[in-house]
Amino acid sequence: MVDSYRPLSLKEALDLRADTGAMPFAGGTDLMVRYRYESGAIPDYPRPVMFVNQLDDLRKIRRIDHGLSIGAAVTMTEVLDHDDVPEILKEALLTIAAPGLRNTATIAGNICNASPAGDSICALYALDAGVKLQSPGGERIEPIYQFITGPGKIDLHADEILTEIIIPEDHSTIHLFKKVGTRRANALSKLTLSAVARISDSRIDEIRIAIGAVAPTVVRSLELEKRMEGRSLKEVALEAEDILRDYDALVQPIDDQRSTAVYRKRVAMNLVRHFLLGVVLQQKGA
Amino acid sequence: MATINFSVNGTSHAIDTDPLRRLLDILREDLKLTGVKEGCGEGECGACSVLKNGILVNSCMIPIGTCEGTEIITPEGLRETVQGKAIIDAYGESGAVQCGFCTPGMMMATEALLRKNPSPSEGEAREALSGNLCRCTGYDMIIDGVLKAAERGKGLW
Ligand SMILES: Cc1cc2nc3c(=O)[nH]c(=O)nc-3n(C[C@@H](O)[C@@H](O)[C@H](O)COP(=O)(O)OP(=O)(O)OC[C@H]3O[C@@H](n4cnc5c(N)ncnc54)[C@H](O)[C@@H]3O)c2cc1C
Ligand code: FES
Numbered sequence: 512m513v514d515s516y517r518p519l520s521l522k523e524a525l526d527l528r529a530d531t532g533a534m535p536f537a538g539g540t541d542l543m544v545r546y547r548y549e550s551g552a553i554p555d556y557p558r559p560v561m562f563v564n565q566l567d568d569l570r571k572i573r574r575i576d577h578g579l580s581i582g583a584a585v586t587m588t589e590v591l592d593h594d595d596v597p598e599i600l601k602e603a604l605l606t607i608a609a610p611g612l613r614n615t616a617t618i619a620g621n622i623c624n625a626s627p628a629g630d631s632i633c634a635l636y637a638l639d640a641g642v643k644l645q646s647p648g649g650e651r652i653e654p655i656y657q658f659i660t661g662p663g664k665i666d667l668h669a670d671e672i673l674t675e676i677i678i679p680e681d682h683s684t685i686h687l688f689k690k691v692g693t694r695r696a697n698a699l700s701k702l703t704l705s706a707v708a709r710i711s712d713s714r715i716d717e718i719r720i721a722i723g724a725v726a727p728t729v730v731r732s733l734e735l736e737k738r739m740e741g742r743s744l745k746e747v748a749l750e751a752e753d754i755l756r757d758y759d760a761l762v763q764p765i766d767d768q769r770s771t772a773v774y775r776k777r778v779a780m781n782l783v784r785h786f787l788l789g790v791v792l793q794q795k796g797a
Numbered sequence: 798m799a800t801i802n803f804s805v806n807g808t809s810h811a812i813d814t815d816p817l818r819r820l821l822d823i824l825r826e827d828l829k830l831t832g833v834k835e836g837c838g839e840g841e842c843g844a845c846s847v848l849k850n851g852i853l854v855n856s857c858m859i860p861i862g863t864c865e866g867t868e869i870i871t872p873e874g875l876r877e878t879v880q881g882k883a884i885i886d887a888y889g890e891s892g893a894v895q896c897g898f899c900t901p902g903m904m905m906a907t908e909a910l911l912r913k914n915p916s917p918s919e920g921e922a923r924e925a926l927s928g929n930l931c932r933c934t935g936y937d938m939i940i941d942g943v944l945k946a947a948e949r950g951k952g953l954w
């Protein structure tokens with residue numbers, strides 16, 4: 512049996528984490544399944560557990576300079592009910608599990624679980640989100656694509672807690688979120704696409720394309736995005752097939768119980784193609 | 798071990814227990830509230846649904862340590878309210894109950910929906926109950942029950 516803690520302030524939580532190595536427990540929708548033991552028995556946690564969802568410091572959504580901060584203990588339902596949250600993140604959250612689970616599950620937990628099929632994660636890549644990590648000694652902010660290092664792997668130090676998700680102001684003029692799963696509720700993704708773009712005067716000012724569950728971590732290419740940004744739709748149209756071939760090389764899915772590599776690759780590339788040729792390049796003045 | 802203070806269906810409890818035990822087990826085993834069912838034990842089926850501070854949750858996913866100071870409503874509590882009675886009657890008239898195993902959880906999800914949205918569309922009702930599995934009815938009769946409860950019980954929520 513392991514100990515459990517219920518700190519009442521962020522400071523207490525950070526000290527506890529540093530002193531005991533307790534693992535943060537947010538909504539528990541991953542932890543309760545991962546360590547599930549027999550019916551009626553206490554889950555088989557390998558380390559002490561520290562509840563965090565009662566921490567007021569982590570329960571706020573607030574506007575910050577050039578963006579939005581979502582506290583690590585804010586539930587998915589609370590994020591969905593908030594006016595300032597970008598639409599693409601809401602669309603992604605609505606595909607996760609079902610209302611009862613979204614009432615306790617957090618985005619921070621989805622990120623720290625670091626499943627390649629984490630649906631909020633894919634949207635957060637497209638929004639260029641970052642995470643704030645705090646320890647008794649200080650804090651740092653990392654882009655999500657650096658924080659998540661592999662399936663189930665994150666760059667979280669032993670004395671750190673993820674405290675905020677930081678989403679830069681969303682200036683996109685178009686977005687597309689698409690989750691492919693077996694059924695609408697309670698189904699993990701076979702694959703997901705999250706893409707945003709800002710088009711003005713027939714030019715791509717900004718574009719970000721993220722593809723989930725087709726590689727060890729969400730696929731996003733800063734290089735290919737740079738190649739399109741600042742260019743006219745006409746110019747990009749001439750290179751579109753080339754760019755799609757480069758995306759194709761990055762999409763390296765596997766077979767598992769949810770889908771096959773062949774299916775994932777085909778559908779993922781059809782969606783990227785649709786976003787680029789069918790949505791972005793169809794904007795007025797192309 | 799810790800003492801957890803919380804209320805269930807309006808009655809206060811102070812329970813000495815391991816905070817990591819599941820709310821589901823406390824309700825069923827310690828408080829004998831067996832209207833709360835365990836189907837899957839992993840968040841998939843909704844049979845264990847209860848309201849925690851008015852919000853629908855799956856009690857198999859909740860450690861009792863996170864319930865300090867909260868108010869829990871189980872199917873036994875819902876059954877005694879006018880709203881609960883309206884839901885029970887509507888389910889009965891719609892033929893929404895066959896083996897009945899999913900029914901308490903379905904009714905908790907229905908109550909949670911109607912509190913937030915007293916006149917839901919069919920689509921909204923399906924979304925609200927999407928975390929509850931039924932192996933018998935094929936769902937249509939349950940959705941009829943939800944819509945009938947909303948219509949008959951107008952003004953109750
Ligand atoms: C039936 C079911 C269906 C699901 N469907 C989907 C789906 O469709 N799409 C999807 O993406 N996910 C799905 N999930 C998984 C999803 O619910 C989780 O990934 C959830 O987002 C995790 O959040 P949580 O708050 O419950 O995390 P927890 O389970 O509490 O924690 C998850 C991990 O994050 C760590 N952690 C949590 N908070 C912090 C913090 N502040 N700092 C550092 N580490 C932290 C924990 O230690 C743990 O390792 C489903 C789960 C279930 C049970
Ligand atoms: S028993 Fe809790 S969701 Fe199935």
Ligand code: FES
Nearest residue numbers: 896899931932933
């Ligand atoms: S009535 Fe049997 S599971 Fe729903």
